[in-house]
Each structure stands twice: as structure tokens, then as C-alpha cells.
Amino acid sequence: MRLAILTWEYPPRVIGEIAHYASSLASELTKRDLSVRVVAFDDWATGVRDEARGVKVFRIDNPVKSHISILTWALTLTIEFERIVSDLYYARDGGLDLIDAQEWMTVPASVSIKRALQIPFIFTVHSLEDHRSWGSSDPLSQAIKNLEWLGFYEAERIIAKSAWMKDEVVRIYRVPPEKIDIINPASSNWTNRVVAVYSGVGAKEA
Amino acid sequence: MLSWEFPPRIVGGIARHVDGLSRALSKVGVEVDVFTCDFPGADAEEQVDGVHVHRIDSYKFPAPDFASWNYMMNLNMQRAASEFIRGSNGQVDILHAHDWLSATAAMGMKHMLRLPLVATIHSTEYGRRNGLHTPYQRMIHDMEHWLAYEAWRVICCSEYMASHVSWALGLPREKVDVIPNGVDWKEYARPYDRKNFRRHFASPREKLVLFVGRLVHEKGASVLVEAIPKILSRVDAKFVIVGDGYMRDQLISRAQALHVEAKVYTTGFLDDESVKLLFRTADVCVVPSLYEPFGIVALEAMAAKAPLVVSDVGGLSEIIEHDKTGVKIYANSPDSLAWAVTRVLTDTRYADTLRNGSYEQVQQVYDWNTIASTTKTVYERVLEESRSGNWKILTRT
Numbered sequence: 001m002r003l004a005i006l007t008w009e010y011p012p013r014v015i016g017e018i019a020h021y022a023s024s025l026a027s028e029l030t031k032r033d034l035s036v037r038v039v040a041f042d043d044w045a046t047g048v049r050d051e052a053r054g055v056k057v058f059r060i061d062n063p064v065k066s067h068i069s070i071l072t073w074a075l076t077l078t079i080e081f082e083r084i085v086s087d088l089y090y091a092r093d094g095g096l097d098l099i100d101a102q103e104w105m106t107v108p109a110s111v112s113i114k115r116a117l118q119i120p121f122i123f124t125v126h127s128l129e130d131h132r133s134w135g136s137s138d139p140l141s142q143a144i145k146n147l148e149w150l151g152f153y154e155a156e157r158i159i160a161k162s163a164w165m166k167d168e169v170v171r172i173y174r175v176p177p178e179k180i181d182i183i184n185p186a187s188s189n190w191t192n193r194v195v196a197v198y199s200g201v202g203a204k205e206a
Numbered sequence: 207m208l209s210w211e212f213p214p215r216i217v218g219g220i221a222r223h224v225d226g227l228s229r230a231l232s233k234v235g236v237e238v239d240v241f242t243c244d245f246p247g248a249d250a251e252e253q254v255d256g257v258h259v260h261r262i263d264s265y266k267f268p269a270p271d272f273a274s275w276n277y278m279m280n281l282n283m284q285r286a287a288s289e290f291i292r293g294s295n296g297q298v299d300i301l302h303a304h305d306w307l308s309a310t311a312a313m314g315m316k317h318m319l320r321l322p323l324v325a326t327i328h329s330t331e332y333g334r335r336n337g338l339h340t341p342y343q344r345m346i347h348d349m350e351h352w353l354a355y356e357a358w359r360v361i362c363c364s365e366y367m368a369s370h371v372s373w374a375l376g377l378p379r380e381k382v383d384v385i386p387n388g389v390d391w392k393e394y395a396r397p398y399d400r401k402n403f404r405r406h407f408a409s410p411r412e413k414l415v416l417f418v419g420r421l422v423h424e425k426g427a428s429v430l431v432e433a434i435p436k437i438l439s440r441v442d443a444k445f446v447i448v449g450d451g452y453m454r455d456q457l458i459s460r461a462q463a464l465h466v467e468a469k470v471y472t473t474g475f476l477d478d479e480s481v482k483l484l485f486r487t488a489d490v491c492v493v494p495s496l497y498e499p500f501g502i503v504a505l506e507a508m509a510a511k512a513p514l515v516v517s518d519v520g521g522l523s524e525i526i527e528h529d530k531t532g533v534k535i536y537a538n539s540p541d542s543l544a545w546a547v548t549r550v551l552t553d554t555r556y557a558d559t560l561r562n563g564s565y566e567q568v569q570q571v572y573d574w575n576t577i578a579s580t581t582k583t584v585y586e587r588v589l590e591e592s593r594s595g596n597w598k599i600l601t602r603t
Contacts, residue, residue, distance in 0.1 A: 116288035
């Protein structure tokens with residue numbers, strides 16, 4: 001199975017917990033002989049690099065340098081995610097079977113890729129807008145929530161890191177609970193369980 | 207064809223341009239599918255003169271600002287268009303985007319579907335704002351830059367715009383193809399009751415001087431107002447000013463200060479049909495713009511056989527040939543304008559030469575059929591170049 005992990009942070013760019021999650025996941029998956037490519041935002045280390053333990057990382061920058069919100073940043077960076085993932089899909093040395101999208105910023109690209117290239121995606125949720133901007137009803141939060149909802153709707157499966165998070169997703173976005181898998185990365189066999197989720201989706205040929 | 211507006215959804219000039227272009231392309235053998243925003247009362251799927259129009263769900267939830275709304279709308283447009291292209295089984299060859307407003311959808315689709323992209327830049331943020339002064343404006347400028355970069359060829363409507371775009375967006379001039387805007391000149395030939403219509407605007411012994419345009423600084427209506435006393439000293443005329451904008455009150459007070467307010471009729475915004483008839487009724491049409499990337503108003507006057515007096519700026523300089531298809535005047539010069547208008551109004555033979563010359567010109571150069579054929583050759587060039595490359599396969603791993 002050929003997998004791409006999309007993330008807005010990856011070491012050495014560490015903002016929250018996603019960077020570490022993605023990098024642990026990538027290296028563990030490589031040990032299990034899955035083909036793993038990471039596509040991550042990094043405006044400093046931009047480019048392709050073979051990293052430790054056989055993980056290949058594509059770091060992208062956003063050509064649009066001025067922004068007025070994280071929303072415009074994410075929605076424009078989307079094009080670069082789409083470009084690199086498309087390149088992986090069309091590449092001679094393999095294609096792509098599945099995407100693991102980290103957080104709402106990678107949702108627009110994942111949804112577009114799903115529609116254009118029929119590559120399914122898993123949505124791994126680390127936090128929700130209602131928690132980040134508690135009680136906010138302003139249009140920026142609404143738009144981000146819209147993207148979170150879209151991710152939950154279009155994803156094949158959802159990975160939440162705790163039962164609480166799963167309950168919140170169900171409560172706020174009315175996602176069918178059966179669609180959500182709880183995988184705590186602190187538990188011992190968490191990578192196996194992630195792989196099980198991936199396998200459940202199956203490799204769809206284009 | 208990706209466009210954020212298409213009739214009946216008309217915001218600026220892009221809707222009419224895409225409409226005219228698509229219909230004409232269809233007639234020269236190019237199959238066009240337009241993806242555009244939905245509009246109340248308009249069908250989600252429609253066939254218009256051989257053009258397939260698809261109206262997508264433009265994002266209707268609250269958005270923090272226009273650009274954010276636009277990017278969210280583009281997500282919907284991209285999904286709908288991608289699904290369509292997939293379903294068409296390789297029948298779609300090329301993408302054509304208009305301005306930054308459909309850029310995020312277009313560029314993503316280019317990469318995901320491996321279709322070459324052509325972009326028409328109708329105007330730039332730099333030009334619209336006379337410089338870049340805020341992060342928002344710089345963001346839009348960056349999007350325009352990116353679109354122009356990702357496009358295989360860039361289309362502009364005039365040499366003036368091509369120059370401007372090369373400079374503002376850092377494009378090699380060779381990447382830009384100049385294809386003018388067009389006009390449906392046949393729409394200006396239907397019979398009408400001229401005498402009765404004219405009476406609403408001017409008395410029979412008054413000549414009718416027409417200005418059509420937004421009442422904003424760069425369209426130069428103030429130059430016309432300054433020239434009025436001088437023109438009136440030679441010819442009896444009524445000055446009909448069609449359009450609205452922040453300068454309206456200023457223009458009216460200036461006319462009062464010059465004691466010519468009785469000879470000035472500001473109509474405000476007028477419906478399409480009346481404007482077309484006014485062009486046909488006018489004894490002279492004045493386009494005194496201070497800044498003009500193209501000047502579609504001039505094409506409308508030419509199609510309506512109204513003699514033209516235009517500022518020698520931007521696109522207007524390229525459209526009008528002095529003494530043949532119109533009179534070119536110095537920009538921002540009431541004296542120059544007064545001289546030209548007086549000449550056209552008093553020398554009817556000269557006026558007729560201009561009328562005929564410009565009508566011939568509009569039929570040959572600004573006819574949508576001609577423009578579509580030129581656009582088609584751009585598409586063909588892009589297809590030939592893109593197909594002879596290695597694009598389908600990624601190399602840099």
C-alpha cells in the first residue's frame with residue numbers, strides 16, 4: 001500500500017503535537033514495509049529529502065506570501081499539496097492508494113484529490129475549531145468548521161486520539177460514531193491499529 | 207472555462223467577455239464547458255448557443271472576507287469541474303481561467319488532471335488599487351502572479367495590458383498573447399424609433415454628446431464637464447452622462463459652477479437596451495479616460511456607429527486610429543477635448559468618415575468570431591507544446 005501523510009508541520013517544523021505524531025507514524029509504518037511519503041509545509045527546508053528510516057519527505061512552501069488569516073493560508077497552500085500528491089500519483093515509480101490527512105488544513109486538498117484522482121483519505125483529527133476558538137461564531141471560525149465538517153463527511157474513516165475527541169466530533173458535527181476509530185498514540189500497539197484502519201479502507205485502483 | 211461570473215450573473219466585464227468568447231468558440235469548433243457560480247433563477251445546467259453552462263454551489267456560508275469566500279467557492283467549483291472532467295473520459299483538453307477569481311480551482315485541476323492551463327488576465331490588483339498597500343492586496347497580487355506562472359500562455363486584451371502584466375507579475379513578455387475584447391456588433395443594428403427615443407435626452411436642435419462609464423476619477427468625466435462651456439460657445443449640445451459613482455455630486459456641482467447644468471443630463475445607471483440605443487442616437491461619444499486597460503465602451507460606440515473622441519491612453523490608443531476610426535485627444539485636457547468634439551459636431555462629413563471607418567474596424571477586428579479563432583490558435587499551440595513534453599511523469603524524486 002502506498003500512503004501519503006499530509007501535514008502542516010513536520011520536524012524540524014514543530015508547532016504542536018502533529019509533527020511528532022506524523023514523524024513517529026511515518027517511521028513506524030516504514031518498518032512495516034509500507035511505502036510512506038510525507039507532504040508537509042515548511043518554508044525553510046522546502047524540497048525533497050530522504051529522511052531517517054526510509055521516510056521520504058516533500059516539504060512545500062506557499063508561493064502566496066501575504067495572508068490575512070490562517071484560512072487564506074490553508075486554502076492557497078492547498079494547491080501545492082494537490083500538486084505534489086498529483087506528482088506522486090502520476091510518478092513512474094508508483095502511485096498512491098491512500099492519504100492520511102492531519103487536521104483541517106489538509107482537508108481541502110484531500111477532498112479535491114479524492115474527487116479528481118479517486119484516492120480516498122483518512123482524516124486524523126487532533127483538535128477542533130470549537131475548542132481552539134471557544135464559543136466563536138465569527139465567519140473565520142465558521143469557515144474552518146465548514147472545512148472540518150467537509151473532512152468528516154468525505155473521509156473514509158476518522159481517527160481520533162481519545163474517546164472524548166470522538167464524542168466531540170459526534171456531538172458537534174453529527175458524524176456517525178461507527179465512522180470514527182479511537183487510537184491513542186500513547187498505547188503500545190497504536191501503529192498496528194492505524195494500519196488496520198488503512199487496510200480496512202483498501203487500496204482503490206484509479 | 208472557469209469564470210466566477212457568467213450571464214445572468216453579471217458583476218463586471220468578465221461575464222460578458224466569457225459569454226461572447228464561449229459562444230464564438232463554439233461556432234469555430236471548440237466545445238466549451240463553462241463552470242461558474244450559481245445565480246437565482248438560472249439553471250444549474252444549461253445549453254446556451256452550443257455552450258454547456260454548469261452553475262456550481264457558490265459557498266453560501268459566512269466568510270470573513272471576499273477573498274476567503276472566493277477560495278471556498280473555488281473548492282466547490284474545483285470538485286464539480288473535476289468530477290465532470292473525469293466523467294468525460296479524456297474529452298477535455300484544456301483549462302481556461304479568468305483572473306485570480308478562479309485561480310485556486312484552475313491550478314489545482316491543472317496538476318491533478320494533468321491538463322494545460324491558459325489564463326486570461328483582465329486586470330491586476332496592482333492596477334485596480336494603483337499599487338499594493340495592504341496584506342490583502344498583496345495576497346491577491348501573489349495569486350495573480352502564481353496563476354500567470356502556472357499558465358502555459360497568458361492572454362491580455364491590449365498591448366498596454368500585456369506590458370503592464372509583464373511588469374507587475376514578472377512575466378516574460380513572450381508568454382503573453384494579446385487578444386482584444388469583442389463586441390456583439392449585430393446587436394446594435396435592430397430598427398428603433400430614433401426620433402422618439404432621442405426626445406427623452408435632447409431637443410431636436412441640440413447635438414447629443416454621450417459619456418458612458420463609471421463616475422470615478424479614472425474615467426475622466428470631469429474633463430468632459432470642464433470642456434462643456436467651450437463646446438457650447440460653438441455648438442448647441444446636450445451632454446448625456448450615463449453611469450454612477452462617487453464623483454457624481456462633484457460633477458453636478460461643477461456643472462452648476464460653470465452655469466451649464468441645464469445642458470447636462472446625468473441619467474445614473476441605465477438598462478442595457480437604453481444604453482445601446484443611446485450609443486446609436488448620439489452625435490458623438492466621448493471616452494476621456496485617464497487610465498484604461500482596454501475600453502469596451504469604445505467598441506460599443508463603434509458598433510453603434512457613434513463617432514468617437516477618446517483619450518490617447520492605454521487600450522484606447524490601440525483601438526482607435528486617429529482621423530480614421532475616431533479622434534484621439536490629449537488625456538486630461540479639456541481644451542483638446544473641446545476642440546475634438548466641436549470638430550466632430552460641426553463637420554458632418556468628417557463625422558461620417560469616422561463612423562464608417564470604425565464600423566468596418568469593429569466588424570473585422572473586434573468581431574467575436576475573429577477573436578475566437580485567434581483564441582483557438584492559442585489553445586492549439588498550448589496543446590501541441592504540452593503534449594510533446596514529459597509532463598505526465600514526475601522526474602524530480
